[in-house]
Amino acid sequence: AMETRGFAVSTCDNVSDGLHHIDQTPPAFAVVDLRLGDGNGLDVVSALKRQRPDARAIVLTGYGNIATAVTAVKMGAVDYLSKPADADDVVAALLASGNDKSQLPQNPMSADRVRWEHIQRIYEMCNRNVSETARRLNMHRRTLQRILAKRAPR
Helix, strand or coil: CCHHHCCCCCCCCCHHHHHHHHHHCCCCEEEEECEECCEEHHHHHHHHHHHCCCCEEEEEECCCCHHHHHHHHHHCEEEEEECCCCHHHHHHHHHCCCCCCCCCCCCCCCHHHHHHHHHHHHHHHCCCCHHHHHHHHCCCHHHHHHHHHCCCCC
């Protein structure tokens, strides 16, 4: 879908492949999944911004939350999209100017979603350390791991 819109596409299946690709030929645009086989996609975004500061990267994930969205933007991502996102959404995010304002959501977050967001914020503050996050939340580590492995509630 991206090739039909004029982009030259190359894929990487994990963080190490992404970092190697960035070292060889840093792309102008990148769509990075948050959860990759051997690590976190935010490491790829960070490396891309170091190699090529003008690059535009977006993070695409099925595990979206406010804390990782803020972290992604701080690391250099221009947008953060939750799956499912179609190719038009991805292209719009990659090519959007800084002056475009996103629309406010029509529905407020549920109580379960607010709890999820809080857990994710603490998790990011603890540098994605499960044991430290569980200690700060006064929660058993395995319980926290099960929560983090699930998709975000609506």
